[in-house]
Amino acid sequence: MTEPQPLVAALDLAGYRLTEPRRAVADLISRREGHFTAADLIDEARDRRLGIGRATIFRALELFTDLRVLERLDLPTGEHAYVPCEPAHHHHVVCSRCGRTNEADDHGLKDMVDEVARHTGYVIESHRLELYGVCPACQRTPAT
Amino acid sequence: MTEPQPLVAALDLAGYRLTEPRRAVADLISRREGHFTAADLIDEARDRRLGIGRATIFRALELFTDLRVLERLDLPTGEHAYVPCEPAHHHHVVCSRCGRTNEADDHGLKDMVDEVARHTGYVIESHRLELYGVCPACQRTPAT
């Protein structure tokens, strides 16, 4: 197992201990396409009898999120989901059928933000943009 | 009390019953600036002894959200907040200090969405954009 594991690398880089449970969570995450919820990981860990506690999974998710290798999204349904991502600022397109995600270039968003700032007088500090749609693969598949 | 109450009007228009508790929730909402959480309303209702049940407040919030006179946001902290809004599609700028909100013109966003669609092959169905910053009033006030 010498594949790069960016999640684990991020832990190491930030000086956190590389424990078995954390590696296992990183592994659970890396084998997923698109977004997933904490419950997804907890269920899978239970089904595969990995012996990782619920709390540990939540703690790992929080840690990865703090390290910005994971991003927490709020789906329109109100569910909390996570997506692995690069540390740079960016946005996601989330497929509403399969959950697969792609990064969305936020080219042009900056101008819009400036415009809003000018218009409203706010000093804009951050923003979140989430796009939802149907990915190319799902477009070829009859809707569920 | 003949002021227009758009929340109540929306209920009526959609054929829901205009009950005392719903009017009271609409009233609690209308006297707020900016966003608020379900807990805010529940606390206020309790403090003012309005005799409205927790469940009723959640049910009213859900109803108003379905009617699109209220929008549910997910703040960066993970809290769920609501803002009253016009039924048309739009976005908000939320002040991170006082919670006041303004509408953000999404001028220019459409081009960006089209660009992402072209780039990723997704058929974009919807999006959420939330901007956070400091409003003009708070800029004049020393930070908390």
Next chain:
DNA sequence: ATTTTTGCAAATCATTTGCATATAT
């Protein structure tokens, strides 16, 4: 009169925490 709403309490769901034990450094 009938249907929709309500309030309450209990249930559910997601997430967090305390703490003694186990593990990585």
Next chain:
DNA sequence: ATATATGCAAATGATTTGCAAAAAT
């Protein structure tokens, strides 16, 4: 050796639900 991380079970917090009583139509 020592600090950090884990698992468990219990605690918390938010939201939902069942149901008999109350209110709107």
